[in-house]
Amino acid sequence: MSEHHDDEMHEPTSFLTKYIWSQDHKVIAVQYSLTAIAIGLVALVLSWLMRMQLGFPGELEFIDQAAYYQYATMHGMIMVIYLLTAIFLGGFGNYLIPLQVGARDMVFPFLNMLSYWVYLIAVLVLVASFFTPGGPTGAGWTLYPPQSILEGTPGYDWGIILMLTSLVIFIVAFTMGGLNYVTTVLQARARGMTLMRMPLTVWGIFIATFMGLLAFPALFVSGVMLLLDRVIGTSFFVPEIMSLGETLDYTGGSPLLFQHLFWFFGHPEVYIVALPAFGIISDILSVHARKNIFGYRMMVWALLAIGILSFIVWAHHMYVSGMDPAFGFFFATTTLIIAVPTAIKVYNWVLTLWNADIHLTVPMLYAISFVLTFVFGGLTGLFLGNVVVDVPLSDTYFVVAHFHMVMGVAPVMVVFGAIYHWYPKITGRMLHNGMGQFHFWVTFIGTYAIYFPMHYLGFVGVPRRYFSYEDLEFIPQSANDLNEFITVAALIVGVVQIQFLYNLGWSYFKGEKAPANPWKATSLEWQTPQTPPVHGNWGKTLPEVHRWAYDYSVPGAPDDFISQNTPRQPFEKLEEAGEIDPDPTPLYPDTRGHTTAEETS
Amino acid sequence: MVLAIILVLLVVITVLFTFFSPWWFTPLASNWGTIDDALIITFVITGVVFIAVSLFMAYAIYKFHHKSGQKAKFEPENKKLESWLIGLTTVGIAGMLAPGLVVWADYVYPPDDATEFETLGQQWAWNFRLPGKDGKLGGAAVRFISYDNPLGVNPDDPNGQDDIIIEGGEMHLPVDKPVKNLLRSVDVLHNFYVPQFRAKMDLVPGMVTYFWFTPTRTGEFEIICAELCGLGHSDMRGIVIVDNAEDYAAWLSEQVTFAEMMAPEEEEMPAEELMDEAEDNSTGEGDNE
Numbered sequence: 001m002s003e004h005h006d007d008e009m010h011e012p013t014s015f016l017t018k019y020i021w022s023q024d025h026k027v028i029a030v031q032y033s034l035t036a037i038a039i040g041l042v043a044l045v046l047s048w049l050m051r052m053q054l055g056f057p058g059e060l061e062f063i064d065q066a067a068y069y070q071y072a073t074m075h076g077m078i079m080v081i082y083l084l085t086a087i088f089l090g091g092f093g094n095y096l097i098p099l100q101v102g103a104r105d106m107v108f109p110f111l112n113m114l115s116y117w118v119y120l121i122a123v124l125v126l127v128a129s130f131f132t133p134g135g136p137t138g139a140g141w142t143l144y145p146p147q148s149i150l151e152g153t154p155g156y157d158w159g160i161i162l163m164l165t166s167l168v169i170f171i172v173a174f175t176m177g178g179l180n181y182v183t184t185v186l187q188a189r190a191r192g193m194t195l196m197r198m199p200l201t202v203w204g205i206f207i208a209t210f211m212g213l214l215a216f217p218a219l220f221v222s223g224v225m226l227l228l229d230r231v232i233g234t235s236f237f238v239p240e241i242m243s244l245g246e247t248l249d250y251t252g253g254s255p256l257l258f259q260h261l262f263w264f265f266g267h268p269e270v271y272i273v274a275l276p277a278f279g280i281i282s283d284i285l286s287v288h289a290r291k292n293i294f295g296y297r298m299m300v301w302a303l304l305a306i307g308i309l310s311f312i313v314w315a316h317h318m319y320v321s322g323m324d325p326a327f328g329f330f331f332a333t334t335t336l337i338i339a340v341p342t343a344i345k346v347y348n349w350v351l352t353l354w355n356a357d358i359h360l361t362v363p364m365l366y367a368i369s370f371v372l373t374f375v376f377g378g379l380t381g382l383f384l385g386n387v388v389v390d391v392p393l394s395d396t397y398f399v400v401a402h403f404h405m406v407m408g409v410a411p412v413m414v415v416f417g418a419i420y421h422w423y424p425k426i427t428g429r430m431l432h433n434g435m436g437q438f439h440f441w442v443t444f445i446g447t448y449a450i451y452f453p454m455h456y457l458g459f460v461g462v463p464r465r466y467f468s469y470e471d472l473e474f475i476p477q478s479a480n481d482l483n484e485f486i487t488v489a490a491l492i493v494g495v496v497q498i499q500f501l502y503n504l505g506w507s508y509f510k511g512e513k514a515p516a517n518p519w520k521a522t523s524l525e526w527q528t529p530q531t532p533p534v535h536g537n538w539g540k541t542l543p544e545v546h547r548w549a550y551d552y553s554v555p556g557a558p559d560d561f562i563s564q565n566t567p568r569q570p571f572e573k574l575e576e577a578g579e580i581d582p583d584p585t586p587l588y589p590d591t592r593g594h595t596t597a598e599e600t601s
Numbered sequence: 602m603v604l605a606i607i608l609v610l611l612v613v614i615t616v617l618f619t620f621f622s623p624w625w626f627t628p629l630a631s632n633w634g635t636i637d638d639a640l641i642i643t644f645v646i647t648g649v650v651f652i653a654v655s656l657f658m659a660y661a662i663y664k665f666h667h668k669s670g671q672k673a674k675f676e677p678e679n680k681k682l683e684s685w686l687i688g689l690t691t692v693g694i695a696g697m698l699a700p701g702l703v704v705w706a707d708y709v710y711p712p713d714d715a716t717e718f719e720t721l722g723q724q725w726a727w728n729f730r731l732p733g734k735d736g737k738l739g740g741a742a743v744r745f746i747s748y749d750n751p752l753g754v755n756p757d758d759p760n761g762q763d764d765i766i767i768e769g770g771e772m773h774l775p776v777d778k779p780v781k782n783l784l785r786s787v788d789v790l791h792n793f794y795v796p797q798f799r800a801k802m803d804l805v806p807g808m809v810t811y812f813w814f815t816p817t818r819t820g821e822f823e824i825i826c827a828e829l830c831g832l833g834h835s836d837m838r839g840i841v842i843v844d845n846a847e848d849y850a851a852w853l854s855e856q857v858t859f860a861e862m863m864a865p866e867e868e869e870m871p872a873e874e875l876m877d878e879a880e881d882n883s884t885g886e887g888d889n890e
Contacts, residue, residue: 065835069832140829144790144828144829146790147790147831150788150831152724153831153832238806239806240742240806240807241786241788241806241807242743242746242787242788243724243788247746254807254808255805255806255807256805256808289673290673291673291674292676292677294678295677295679296677296678297678298678320792320801320802320803321805322784322803322804322808322810325705325708328705328709329706332698332701332705336694336697336698337694339690340687340690340694343686343690344686346654347683347686348683350657350658351679351682353658353661353662353665354661356674357665357672357673358661358665358666358667359666359667360602360604360662360666360667368604368608368658368662371658372655372658375650375651375654375655379647379650379651380647382643382647382694383643383644386639386643386697386698387702388636388639388704388705388708389636391633391636391708391799391800391801392633392636392796392799392800393640395792395801395827395828396827444607445607448611452615452618456622456624456625459624460624460625460626460627461626461627461796463825463826463827463835465829465834465835466834466835469835472823473823474627474796474797474823478623552675553672553674553675554675555675
C-alpha cells in the first residue's frame with residue numbers, strides 16, 4: 001500500500017483499451033450485460049414464434065415441427081445460460097463485487113477481460129448454428145440423448161455440434177470469470193469489510209459463483225462426451241438402438257447417465273441464477289424500504305444452506321425418467337428440506353417491509369413483484385418436488401408454468417429491478433420514471449396472465465413440447481381459447497421489453513443527471529468519489545468500512561441511512577453506554593460495527 | 602398504494618380462478634386417486650401460504666408506504682419470530698412430504714397379483730406384448746428386430762414363443778385388475794402417459810422401466826407420449842381400451858402369438874441377415890428379464 005502505487009491507476013488512454021479491450025471490471029460488466037441482453041432478444045423473438053404456433057396453430061406457415069422444436073431448444077438454452085447466468089455473474093457480479101467490497105478492480109483484470117471475450121465467442125458459435133445447413137438443434141434444451149444426436153432430429157448436421165461446442169466454450173469463460181469473483185471477494189475486500197458486513201448482493205453472487213465452479217464441470221464433461229458420441233461414434237450415452245429402420249453402431253451406453261450429469265449441473269444452475277437474484281433483491285428491498293434487511297445473519301446462512309443442499313436434489317428432475325424409483329424417497333426429502341431455508345428468505349423479505357418506510361420506486365416495484373412471483377413459483381415447485389405429485393404433472397404445462405415463474409419471470413424481475421436501481425451509478429443518469437412505471441405494470445400483470453393460468457392446463461394434463469394438440473380428446477376446446485389469450489399476453493409483454501430497451505438508450509443521452517447516491521443507500525458503490533466511478537473506483541485512498549450495509553433508520557441518527565464507510569458516530573457511543581435506547585435485539589459486534597478493533601488500529 | 606390493491610386483486614383472482622375456471626383434473630380412470638389426494642394436500646398447504654404471504658405484503662405496503670415524517674423501525678432480527686417461522690414451515694413441509702412418500706411407496710412397489718404387459722415405443726408408434734399362457738415374457742433386444750419381428754423378441758427363447766404380439770397401437774386391458782407395464786424403447790426416450798390414469802414413466806432405450814396401475818372404468822383412453830422424442834412427438838398416439846372380463850377374453854382369443862406370427866416365414870432371408878449383422882456387436886444389453 002505504498003503511496004507511489006496509489007498514485008498510478010494505470011488508466012487506459014486510447015478508445016480501444018478503454019472500451020473494447022478493457023480490463024476495467026465496470027466496462028467488462030457492461031459488455032457482458034449488453035451481449036447477454038442482445039442474445040436475450042433472440043430468445044424473446046423465439047418465444048413469440050412458439051406462442052404464435054400454440055395460440056394460432058398454422059397461422060405462420062413457416063413454423064413446422066422442426067422449426068418449433070428449434071425455437072424451443074434455443075429459447076431455453078439462451079435464457080438459462082447465455083442470458084441469465086451471464087448477466088447475473090458476468091454483468092452484475094463484475095460491476096458490483098469490486099465496488100461493494102471496496103476494491104479497485106477484480107484481482108485478475110486480464111483474465112476478467114479474457115472471460116468476456118471467450119463468452120462472446122460462445123455466443124457467436126451459438127448464433128452461427130442458426131445459419132448452418134439444417135439449422136440449430138431441436139433436441140430440447142436438455143439435449144437428452146439418444147434423440148439429440150440422431151439423424152432426423154433438427155440440427156443433426158451442425159446444430160448439435162455447435163451447441164455443445166458453445167457450451168464448452170461458455171464454461172471456459174465462466175471459469176475464468178468465476179475464479180476471479182471468488183478470489184476478489186476473499187482477498188480484495190476493503191479494510192473493515194468483514195464477511196459478515198458484506199451486502200447480501202455480494203454474498204449471493206459469491207456463493208452462486210462457487211456453486212458454478214463446482215457444477216459446470218458436470219455439464220462440461222457431459223457436453224464433451226455427447227460430442228464424442230455424435231462425432232466419432234463413442235457410446236457413452238447411447239445403447240444399442242434402431243433409428244430410421246437401421247440398427248446403429250452404438251452399444252452399451254446409458255441415456256440415464258447423461259441425465260444425471262446434466263441435472264447434477266442443471267439443478268445447482270437454478271440456484272446459480274437464483275442466489276444472485278436473492279442477494280440483489282434483499283438489498284433493493286432494504287434500500288427502498290429504508291429499513292435494515294430483517295435477519296441478516298439468517299439470510300447469509302440460508303444462502304449457504306441452499307447452496308449446499310442444491311447439490312443433492314438433482315434427480316427430482318428425473319422422478320419418471322426410469323431411474324430406480326426408490327431414489328425418489330431420498331430426492332423428494334432433500335428437495336422439500338431445501339424449501340425451509342428458501343422460506344426463511346421469503347419471510348425475511350416480507351418482514352423487512354413491516355414497520356418500514358416504503359418508497360415505491362421502480363426498483364422497489366420490481367423487488368416486490370419478484371417476491372410475489374418467486375413465492376408463487378417456489379410453492380408450485382413443492383408440487384413437483386413431492387415425488388408422487390410430480391407423476392401426473394411432469395412433462396405437462398404445469399412444469400412450463402412453474403419454471404417460467406420461478407426461473408424465468410422472477411430472476412428477470414430482479415434484472416429489471418437491478419438495472420433501474422444501479423443505472424444511475426453505471427451511467428450517471430436516471431432512467432425515465434414514467435417509462436419505467438409503464439414497463440413495470442405491463443410486465444408484472446402480463447407475465448402473471450401468461451403463466452398463472454398455464455398451471456391449470458397442467459392439471460388437465462396438457463403435455464409440454466407439443467407442436468400441436470389436434471385431436472387430443474381429453475383436452476377441452478376451451479384450452480385453445482386459453483392458449484390464444486396467453487399468446488396475446490406474451491406478445492404484449494414482449495413488445496414492452498422493446499420499450500424498456502428504448503428507455504435504456506434514451507436515458508443514457510437525455511436522462512436526468514443522477515446524483516452520486518440517488519437512493520440514499522449505505523453500501524460502498526454509492527460512496528465513490530465520482531459518478532460513474534472512474535478507473536480504480538476510489539481515487540487515491542481506498543474506503544474503510546466501519547459497519548454493515550444495513551444501517552437504515554438507526555435510532556438517534558440524523559439521516560435515515562449511515563453509509564458503510566462512516567465512522568462510528570457519537571450517538572452510537574451513547575447507545576453503547578446505555579444512555580439512549582439500545583437496539584431491541586443487539587447484534588453480534590462484527591455485524592454492525594460496534595467493535596473498535598479497526599478504528600483503534 | 603395501487604400495488605397493494607393489485608396484489609389483493611391477484612390473490613382474489615387466483616382463488617376464484619381455481620374454483621370457477623373450466624380447467625381442472627381430467628376425470629380419473631385408475632386406482633391413483635391417492636395421487637390426486639396428495640396433490641390436493643399440497644395444493645391446500647401451498648395455497649394458504651401464498652394467500653398469507655401476498656396479503657401480508659399488500660397490507661405492509663398499504664400501512665407502511667412512505668408518508669412525510671415517517672421513519673422505519675430499526676429491527677435487525679427477532680430470534681423468537683424466526684424460530685417460530687422455521688418451525689411452522691417445517692411442519693407444513695412434513696405435512697406435504699409424508700403423504701407424498703406414502704403414496705410413492707405404493708407407486709414404486711407393484712402388488713403381487715399385478716399381471717405384466719410390455720409396451721415398446723419407437724418413433725412414433727406404440728406396440729405391445731403380453732406374456733401368453735406361461736406368464737413369462739420372452740427375452741427381447743433391438744438386434745432381433747426385423748420386419749417380421751417388430752418387437753425384437755428373441756426367437757430362441759422358449760418363454761417368448763407364446764407371447765402375444767399386439768401391433769398397431771391399440772391395447773386392451775381388463776378392468777379392475779392391477780397391471781404392471783414394462784417399458785422398452787427401440788430408439789429414443791418416450792413416455793407412456795394416459796392422463797386419466799395419472800401414472801406415467803419414461804421408456805429408455807437399453808433398459809426396461811416400469812410402473813403399475815389398475816384401470817377402474819371401462820372405455821377408450823388415449824396414450825400420448827410425454828417425453829420429447831423428435832419431430833413426431835405430438836403425433837405419437839396409441840389407445841388403451843379397458844374392457845370388462847368377457848370383452849377382454851374375447852379380444853384376447855383373437856390375438857396371435859409370437860410363434861404363430863413367425864411360423865410361415867421363419868427362414869426368410871432378410872431377417873436372418875439382419876440378425877447376423879447385429880450379432881457382431883451384441884452385448885446382451887436390453888434383454889428382457
